[in-house]
Amino acid sequence: GQQLNQSPQSMFIQEGEDVSMNCTSSSIFNTWLWYKQDPGEGPVLLIALYKAGELTSNGRLTAQFGITRKDSFLNISASIPSDVGIYFCAGTDSWGKLQFGAGTQVVVTP
């Protein structure tokens, strides 16, 4: 089956710094979604990408759907303490199922 690799596994950054994470796949995905999960909560949808090459922003978040449809990145600019959490990429495969990356743990220090 398709494998979705997310990196980095964790990031320790200072408040105000930018954050970048990415996901790659061995096969093509039809959509890319980025979620944030706080401890003990369900994931919250941040950005959805539907077209290859699409670049979408949501406040301080920017994500892109790679041209090859096998990768996507998420950037967070000027991080703040509430950005702490686990960020998951997810891709929709050819069967319409959502596959998740392993997650990127973001820790923001003041």
Place this chain on the structure above:
Amino acid sequence: GAVVSQHPSRVICKSGTSVKIECRSLDFQATTMFWYRQFPKQSLMLMATSNEGSKATYEQGVEKDKFLINHASLTLSTLTVTSAHPEDSSFYICSATKQGYEQYFGPGTRLTVT
């Protein structure tokens, strides 16, 4: 909006008993609902896909007789963990789709089997 609720948020049960978890889409009708399981520090694993009025489709390795899914309406799906054992202890999360591929997740249910 796209709000999904789950009930209960936490449940503790004894080994051998059954537990029912409800998933509701509050402000939309969900074409499809999904059930996931998440272990500590791990990603979400899809257990089954549920469409209103039809049988759920289970992922490989998920026992359908143990994890009973009922999708009675376009806003409600239930997951029943039957004859629960300690290894069933986990974080169970449902999601729902309005249209397209965007899945909106519930807050999760923490199940502890003693």
